[in-house]
Amino acid sequence: MPTDQSPNSATPTPETAKKSPKGGTWNIPADELEEVPTRTSPWQWAVIIVAAVILIAIGLTFRGAEERENKAALQNLGAPFTAIVQEQAAALGLTAPKMDLQIATKTADVNLDFPGAIGADKARDFAVAVCAGLARTYVNKGYMPRDLAVHVMTTLADGARAVYGKAVFNGNLDQLLWEPAQ
Known part of the structure; x- marks a missing residue:
């Protein structure tokens, strides 16, 4: 009688392997x-x-969406921000400063350079008011600001630059920070 197993193992032989399920x-x-x-x-x-x-x-x-949004933010915020700076300078009896605006959809880093000394108290009051106005403008234009900073400095008659400090918006208009220069 033929077996389905090879004599040395429990596996099927090649002849029967194809037939055995x-x-x-x-x-x-x-x-x-x-x-x-x-x-x-x-x-x-x-x-x-x-x-x-x-x-x-x-x-x-x-591709390029963030850059397009940042350009739109600069267009939407540049003119209102310039008006805010001029209004605050006039309110404090100051000559309008030179402005360097780095504005994007969620951040702004603004350098304001006055043509003469303005004093630390006026620099603080000016920067905080401008920073608050910038934050409100962001919100009114539909942007959600994350990091806004307004740096105030002056260029003296001898060409030296004095930095007063910066106002920082951290998400709450009631808690704008003034960081005096070191």
Whole structure:
């Protein structure tokens, strides 16, 4: 009577391996397996191409978006901010300073350079009022400011520069900070 097992092991012999089901699968020795070429179907290629086109479109849409938003913020906030500086200077009896505005959608770093000495108290009052006005302008224009700083300095007659300090907005108009220069 023929056996399905080789005499030295409990595995099927090559002659009987293809005929014997084992656990619902056919037990075929690895050296007898054929290589089956795999192909990507046309539908799979279509999905890959559509996904790639969508990703490229998203990338092109957002490329430069932050820069465009920052330019828009400068346009929307530059003129109102200039008016705020001029109004505050007039209210304190000061000559309007030279301005260097670095305005973006959520941040602003403003340098105000007065043509002569103004005193530490006026510098503080001016910077805090201007910083508060800038924060209100941001909110009124639909921006949510995160980090606003207004630096106040003066250029003296001999060309030396004296820095008074900066006013900082930290998210609360009632708690604007004045940081005097060291």
